[in-house]
Amino acid sequence: MRVTGPARVDRRTKRLVRRLRPGDIAVVAHRDMDEVAARSLVDAGVRAVLNAEETLTGRYPATGAAVLLAAGIPVLDGLGEALLNSIRDGDPLRVEEATVWCGDRYLGRGTPLTRRYVEERMARARANLDLELARFLENTLERARRERDLVLERWELPPLRTRLEGRQVLLVARGPAYREDLAAIRPYIEEVRPVLIGIDGGADALLAEGYRPDLIIGDMDSVSDRALCCGAELVVHAYPDGRAPGAERLRSLGLPAVRFAAPGTSEDAAMLLAYQAGADLMVAVGTHTNLVDFLDKGREGMASTLLVRLKVGTHLVDAKGVSRIYRSRLTGRHLAHLVVAALVPVAAMVAVSPWLRTWLELVWLQARVALGW
Numbered sequence: 001m002r003v004t005g006p007a008r009v010d011r012r013t014k015r016l017v018r019r020l021r022p023g024d025i026a027v028v029a030h031r032d033m034d035e036v037a038a039r040s041l042v043d044a045g046v047r048a049v050l051n052a053e054e055t056l057t058g059r060y061p062a063t064g065a066a067v068l069l070a071a072g073i074p075v076l077d078g079l080g081e082a083l084l085n086s087i088r089d090g091d092p093l094r095v096e097e098a099t100v101w102c103g104d105r106y107l108g109r110g111t112p113l114t115r116r117y118v119e120e121r122m123a124r125a126r127a128n129l130d131l132e133l134a135r136f137l138e139n140t141l142e143r144a145r146r147e148r149d150l151v152l153e154r155w156e157l158p159p160l161r162t163r164l165e166g167r168q169v170l171l172v173a174r175g176p177a178y179r180e181d182l183a184a185i186r187p188y189i190e191e192v193r194p195v196l197i198g199i200d201g202g203a204d205a206l207l208a209e210g211y212r213p214d215l216i217i218g219d220m221d222s223v224s225d226r227a228l229c230c231g232a233e234l235v236v237h238a239y240p241d242g243r244a245p246g247a248e249r250l251r252s253l254g255l256p257a258v259r260f261a262a263p264g265t266s267e268d269a270a271m272l273l274a275y276q277a278g279a280d281l282m283v284a285v286g287t288h289t290n291l292v293d294f295l296d297k298g299r300e301g302m303a304s305t306l307l308v309r310l311k312v313g314t315h316l317v318d319a320k321g322v323s324r325i326y327r328s329r330l331t332g333r334h335l336a337h338l339v340v341a342a343l344v345p346v347a348a349m350v351a352v353s354p355w356l357r358t359w360l361e362l363v364w365l366q367a368r369v370a371l372g373w
Contacts, residue, residue, distance in 0.1 A: 001074050001112070005047040007091040007102075009084070013037040014201070014222040020044035025093045029053050029084055033064030035176050042071040048095050049075045052084040055113060058124035060132050063176075065118050076100065076110035083108040144307060157276055158258035162215045162233050165278035168194040170285065171270050172202035172213075174222070178286030181319055182209050185285070194283065199270045202286060203227035217273060218266040220246030228255055235260050237269045264304025275312045282316045 009027040010016035014037060016026060022045030030037060031053035041049060049055075049068060055077050056065040068075050076095065083100065086107055087093070094101040099109050111117070170189065172178065182205065188194075189211065198206050200218030204227045207213070216223060217235040228234065228250065234257035238244035242261055250257045262269040267287050274282050288305070309316060 001095065001097055003048045003074055003095040005093060007087050007089060007093045008046075009087050009089055011052075011084070012221075013041065017041065017044055018224055019089075020046060023047050025050060025095070027052075027084060027087050027093075029081075030055065030064075032057050032059060032062035033068075035063040035067055036174055036178075038064035038067035042067065042073065046073060049073060050079055050083070050087075050093075050095070050100060050110065051075065051077050052079050052081055054078055056118060056121045056125075058121040058128065060129060061122055061125040065113055065121070069113060069115060069118060075113035077113055079108050079110040083110075140306060143304075154276060155260070155262045155272060157273065158235060158260050160215075160233065160235075160258070160277065162195060164195055164274055166280050168192055168281045168283065169197055169274045169279040170194040170283050171197050171199060171267070171274065171287065172205050173199040173267050173284075173286040173288070174201035174205050175286035175288050178202070178205050179209075181285045182206075185283070185319055188283070195279075197270055197274065198223070198227065198232070199266050199287075203230070203232065205286065217260065217270045218246065219244075220249050225253065228253060234258070235273065237262065237266045264308060268304045268308040271308050271312055271316065275315055279315065282312065283319050284316060285319050287318065 003025065005023050005025040007027050008016060008020050008024045010019070011029040013026075013028050013030050013033070016028060017037075017040040020026060020041070024044070024046050025048045026041055026044075026046045027050045029052040033051070033055045055068070055075055056062055065075065074095065076098065079100065087102065091102050093107075094103075098112050100107040170185075172182065186209075189196075195215065196206055196211055196213045198204070198213035198216045198218075200216075200220065201222040201224075203213045203216045203223050207227055207230065212230055213227070213232040215233045215235060216227065217237055219237050220228070220234075234250060234255060236244045236246045236250065236257050236259045238247075238259045238261040240261055240263050242259070244259050244261075247257065247259065260269055260273055262272050265288070267284075271282060271284075
C-alpha cells in the first residue's frame with residue numbers, strides 16, 4: 001500500500017468532515033468509529049484515514065471500521081498522540097504499508113486495518129456485549145433517578161416564528177440509515193407537509209434529499225455553514241444553566257438565533273421543544289435509541305433520552321429502520337396490470353370510433369407487408 005495526499009487534521013471527525021476535500025488524508029483521534037462518521041469520510045472522498053486511536057477496540061460492535069474497509073479506504077490505527085500533534089493541515093503525507101512520512105521525515109507506524117483484524121475485533125465485541133449492556137443499564141437507571149426532575153419539568157420555550165402547535169413535525173438526526181429512512185417516508189413528507197426540523201447535521205441530511213429545514217436545533221458542531229445559512233430558524237441547544245457553546249459559531253457567521261435551555265442531548269431537546277410547543281405528532285428519523293448508538297456517541301447511559309421518550313409518549317413515532325421493513329419493487333404482475341389498464345380505454349375508443357378502427361387496420365396491413373406475412 002502506498003498512498004499520498006495533503007493532511008487534514010482534527011481530533012473530532014464531525015468537525016473535520018466540514019473541511020475535507022477529495023484526495024485528502026484524514027488524520028483523527030476517533031476511538032471506536034461509528035457508521036455515520038465513517039460514511040461521512042467516505043462521502044468526502046478521503047484517500048486514507050490515519051487514526052491516533054483504535055478505530056475498533058472490540059469493546060462493542062462499532063461499525064465504522066467495516067464501512068471504511070468496504071469502501072476500499074486504507075486505515076492506519078493506533079498512531080498515537082505524538083504523531084497527531086506533529087501533523088499540520090496541508091502537510092504532504094505519504095503512507096507506505098504501516099508507516100507514515102511527511103516528505104522524507106518519518107512520522108510513525110500504525111496497524112493497518114484488514115478484514116481479518118476487523119472480524120476478530122467484532123467477534124470479541126459481540127462476546128463482550130452483555131457486559132456492556134449491564135454496565136449501560138446501571139448507569140442509565142442511576143442517572144435517571146438523579147435527572148428525573150430536570151427532564152420532567154417544563155422548560156421555558158424561546159419565541160419561535162415557526163408554528164408547531166397542532167402540526168406534525170419531522171425530526172431528523174444524522175444517525176444510522178437516516179438516508180434510507182428519509183427516502184422510505186418521502187410519500188409521507190410530500191403528502192402531509194410536516195414541519196421539518198434538522199437536529200444538528202440532520203439539517204444537511206434534509207438538504208441532501210431536496211428539502212429545506214424549517215428549523216435547526218442543536219449545539220451547532222456538526223451542521224454545515226450551508227445548512228445554517230439556508231434560511232431556517234435557528235435554535236441553539238443550551239445547557240440547563242444557560243451556557244450555549246454553539247452560539248459563538250452563529251455569532252461569527254452573523255446569524256440570528258434563539259436559545260432553548262434543556263437537559264440531555266440535542267435530540268432530547270428537539271423532542272421537548274416540539275412537545276411543549278404543542279406539536280400534534282412527532283416523527284423521528286435517524287435518532288439514537290439503542291446501546292450501540294449511545295456508545296458510538298461516547299455516552300455511558302441514556303437517562304435523559306429514556307425520560308424524554310416516556311414524557312412525550314404517543315406523540316412520538318420513531319421511523320428509524322422503516323426502510324428495512326418494506327422496499328417497493330415493480331414486478332411482472334405490476335407491469336401486466338399497467339398494460340391491461342392502458343389497453344382498456346384504447347379498446348373502448350376503437351369500438352366507438354369507425355375512423356380509428358380503419359386507421360388501426362391500415363397500420364396492421366402496412367406492418368404485415370413490411371414483415372412479409
